[in-house]
Amino acid sequence: MKIGELLKKGQFSISFEFFPPKTQEGEDELFHTIKNLQELGPTFVSVTYGAGGSTRERTKRVVKRIHEETGLITMAHLTCIAHSKEELLEILREYKEVGIKNILALRGDKPANLQNFKPPEDACTYANQLVSLIRANFGDWFSIGVASYPEGHPESPNMDWEIRYFKKKVESGADFSITQMFFENSYYYKFLELCQEADINIPIIPGIMPITNFRQVQKFASMCGTTIPQRLIEKLEPYADSPEETLKIGVDFAIEQCLDLIENNVPGLHFYTLNKSKATLLVYEGIRTSIRA
Ligand code: FAD
Numbered sequence: 001m002k003i004g005e006l007l008k009k010g011q012f013s014i015s016f017e018f019f020p021p022k023t024q025e026g027e028d029e030l031f032h033t034i035k036n037l038q039e040l041g042p043t044f045v046s047v048t049y050g051a052g053g054s055t056r057e058r059t060k061r062v063v064k065r066i067h068e069e070t071g072l073i074t075m076a077h078l079t080c081i082a083h084s085k086e087e088l089l090e091i092l093r094e095y096k097e098v099g100i101k102n103i104l105a106l107r108g109d110k111p112a113n114l115q116n117f118k119p120p121e122d123a124c125t126y127a128n129q130l131v132s133l134i135r136a137n138f139g140d141w142f143s144i145g146v147a148s149y150p151e152g153h154p155e156s157p158n159m160d161w162e163i164r165y166f167k168k169k170v171e172s173g174a175d176f177s178i179t180q181m182f183f184e185n186s187y188y189y190k191f192l193e194l195c196q197e198a199d200i201n202i203p204i205i206p207g208i209m210p211i212t213n214f215r216q217v218q219k220f221a222s223m224c225g226t227t228i229p230q231r232l233i234e235k236l237e238p239y240a241d242s243p244e245e246t247l248k249i250g251v252d253f254a255i256e257q258c259l260d261l262i263e264n265n266v267p268g269l270h271f272y273t274l275n276k277s278k279a280t281l282l283v284y285e286g287i288r289t290s291i292r293a
Contacts, residue, residue: 002143004175007203013043013268020058036277044073051108079108080124104145105130131172146174150191154225181209203267210279211250214240255286
């Protein structure tokens with residue numbers, strides 16, 4: 001099933017994001033997590049892709065395994081910055097062959113570990129070019145999602161710029177979007193207003209990160225330009241070394257955040273799981289009765 005079509009029908013979407021583990025032990029743990037989360041009946045799950053192509057084989061293997069073993073609708077992330085067009089097409093052809101119908105089309109970041117990184121000559125420099133490449137070669141086979149940034153992408157000088165290039169991805173053929181994690185819903189609501197003014201009408205699913213490790217989330221947030229509200233910092237900081245307290249505070253905050261989003265008629269919720277199920281299961285329990293059928 002194509003995610004874009006499910007969203008068009010107005011079905012509330014619950015989805016979970018995973019990364020491809022490096023070891024067999026990590027993969028076993030991931031499939032245990034998936035088993036736990038599958039009981040919640042997610043609309044889809046997704047698997048990230050290393051920007052430098054570093055996870056190419058692992059992402060493909062995990063995507064295919066989830067698709068074949070669980071029957072869950074599985075979306076493959078694909079980043080274009082480090083691949084030639086032919087490499088991208090080859091990956092996409094492999095997904096098509098096994099029946100994958102959903103791609104999150106991303107630019108990715110230049111691999112930090114490769115000094116003097118030079119993209120292939122015909123690489124897609126921005127995500128909108130990847131969206132166009134997919135549409136030109138595969139028509140409507142894939143439903144295409146793209147990333148969005150309610151607080152602006154770190155490279156965008158302002159929100160006008162952000163919206164201009166987000167719109168380009170939509171006009172190139174994206175069906176829906178998933179946002180960068182945010183903790184202050186007002187940024188998301190303001191972003192939706194800007195999209196509406198710019199005549200951008202695709203569903204924009206909020207990305208939710210239940211906090212389980214304060215220092216780790218501080219690092220992620222500063223890398224991707226996400227604000228952690230002062231009131232949340234004040235709650236988390238004294239317990240930064242206590243995983244149990246952090247989990248409790250993080251889960252309570254995420255429940256409050258999700259309930260507000262649900263009340264404001266979001267198309268769904270996308271959970272950044274970090275391959276663990278506990279926090280997401282607890283958040284889901286707290287919002288379950290508020291989710292529309
Ligand atoms: P783009 O949409 O290309 O935008 C990047 C920047 O360039 C923005 O500032 C934009 O305004 C600007 N821009 C766009 N087009 C133009 C243009 N024509 N001229 C000038 N400026 C332009 N990364 C991974 O490596 N693997 C993953 O699996 C992954 N999954 C993600 C999932 C989600 C939901 C999100 C939100 C992000 C994910 N990322 C992932 C991170 C993402 O790759 C980075 O944020 C990356 O820096 C930008 O990717 P993009 O697709 O948003 O780029």
